[in-house]
Amino acid sequence: MFIVWEGSIMRKTGVIVRYELKMQFGRPAVWVVFGAAVLLCQLDSFPSAVNLARLEFLPQPAYFISRIMSFDVLVLLFGLMFLLAGRLSVDERTGVKSLFMAAPLKKSQYAAGKLVGGFFFTFLMLCAFLWFNMAVYFAAAPFSLSVSACVFPLVKACLVCGLPASLFVGFVSVALPGVMDVRLFYMLGAVLFGVNAANVGSAEAMPFYLITSGDLVRLIWRHPRWPFVNWNSVLANVFFLTGTAAAAAVLLLIKRDLWRKGS
Amino acid sequence: MGECKSGIQNELKIAGTNLFLVSAGICGAVIVLAAAGGELLDLYPVSFEVIFPFFAAVSVGEWARTRADGNFDLIAAQSRSLFAWALKRSAAVFGTVSFFAVGCMAAVSLIRYAYPLRELIFMYFPPAFFLSSLAAWVGLESVQEHLAAAVSGLVWLAALLTRSLLRIRGVEYIYLFICYAGDPNHVWLWNKGIYTAAGILIWAAIFRRNYQKKVNRI
């Protein structure tokens, strides 16, 4: 009985997640953002003669992945932040929220569906971005590459960096516009992303508040001159990303007028 | 003139109090940063060439919605000029943000003087005008909410990320945040002029795209 009940709870959340993904992937604006990020990535890291001369370690697939993870993924995530920011308000505007509230659906199921939907959407887009650009790199490289040399850092990037970054962007972008003015949220996001964009790598431990260029990315590739990993900084980076995501989710769940009264 | 003034007032009423509250909040944050930030922070370009122009673009994209406004069909069917309406709405919001930006410049100059106010305005206005014009144009082209702010935001972030392109000759004339990047070749006035012209061109394109309806004289 408990398993059936649990299954039913997860199922309702799963329905919301499924349709969030469907609606998001069907938006042309998502693919415009994706295209812009891919263009920027190729301009910067395509294995052309000019870029190979400019970037000493570009022939290394792990370096390629860590580079696009540090810079170009930011453009993708920033664009997705804007597109995810309206997921709660669209339900109010279309009148669908009153249908959700009149259904046997709990606030936690609704919120979880929206948040998890945002996370999976961000993660899948990020993975698609990384895999697509790696495929172009593999196909266009004027030097020989093994598949395993490309796939292994790719998988590491998706799991080690991509998961926490997607959790952060997915949760925060859906939840925070539900608790504050969306314009203020954009400004906070801009400041964070701007600081991320302005940060360059160094031998010192990277600040913990970097989304994709913190010390987590050193787990994909390390500069030969700085081969060490500062595990405290890595953990701080992970905790910042996941902790902020969790805090955003909690803020949304405790918001009183998100749902019907007395629920 | 009176009609224009009341039109602007109406547009600000539609935008609501949050425009003023958030603008004031950002102002306050920059002033606090000026007081507490220390000498290491390159405050003026970061605040007035990077942050405030982005905020101006987001404000125009979000508070000066045109096609995404629920009453767009009503206005399109009944207004004498869609271009004039869009211009008035964008100008009201951009003007408000710029007012706060200039006030912030004055306050920060009192705390930590580095540039004359005139220069700060020249630093701020062209990127703000260009990004806001871009947001206004996208807002008129697309019914999707948040897309105008997203496009301006992407251009803004891409500009921040591509600072290394300044090594290529000529890029300094069109790099959006030239003062922030240090203006190595002292071309900032040309740069600002180009971006101001780009903003004007965007508005000319908006005008030309048949957004002006001619009034039939009875």
Add this chain to the structure above:
Amino acid sequence: MDRNIEISHVSKKYKNGVTALDDVSFTVGSGVFGLLGHNGAGKTTLMKALVTILTPSSGTIRVCGRDTAAQGAEVRKRIGYLPQELVMYPSLSVFDFVNYMAGTKGIRDKTKVHEALKAVEMEEYAKRKIGQLSGGMKRRVGIAQALIGEPQILVVDEPTAGLDPEERVRFRSVLSRYARGGRTVLLSTHIVEDVHQLCEELAVLRRGKLFYAGKADGLMQRVEGKVKLLCLEDERQLAGLDRKAVVLQTTYEKDGIRVRIMDDGGNFAGAKTVTATLEDAYVYCMGGKYYA
């Protein structure tokens, strides 16, 4: 007789001081029940309280024997709801949207979705995007999602406002068919014709208070034999009329002004008595003065 909905001394006062409902009490049995009232009478507030979106300031509402405040989850398993303002997600197809709503009710069987679409004659448009539908079709999709799961209570708020006559007839057919077999359809509207065609029982709200609750015939009996038709020459005569009778309807014609009045005091003994309609009774409830 079991009453599916029991509304007992329900009041709702908003934070801005507006009293939307003031001590409203009535019960609803099976069949189609009409909730009439002018704009701002409190119909939507009452409906929202019934479907547990809103909490009354005082009073209780019981749906199928369950208190909406204490047993909200149980109540929500038994209701289908179509709100007044429903735009839906324009990018989803008809099938996807109804399936989505079915999923939130815990219904995974896709045949139920097809059945609901078939009931509202939207099955052939299942793959069409919501954004591409006409207003009437969108409303049908709205009803389809409310019908999913065959809820005991169907609550529809102004479902036919703005629809063409053909759509309205179709809607009435769907609602009356659904109400068979012991189910309740609570229909909120200010279109009296819909109530006249569908409802045996009704309630009338006026400025948040219950004006009448009971059989439709009972309401009409209040005005039976008292509705008269007058032909006036000019506005001056019309102005003088207000002091003597409740004006139900005024129609301006080429040769004068035709007026339907409620002659409570018998002041117009010589005027032609006409058959009272439910609309006459409703307008009388609202205080009269319905102008063409």
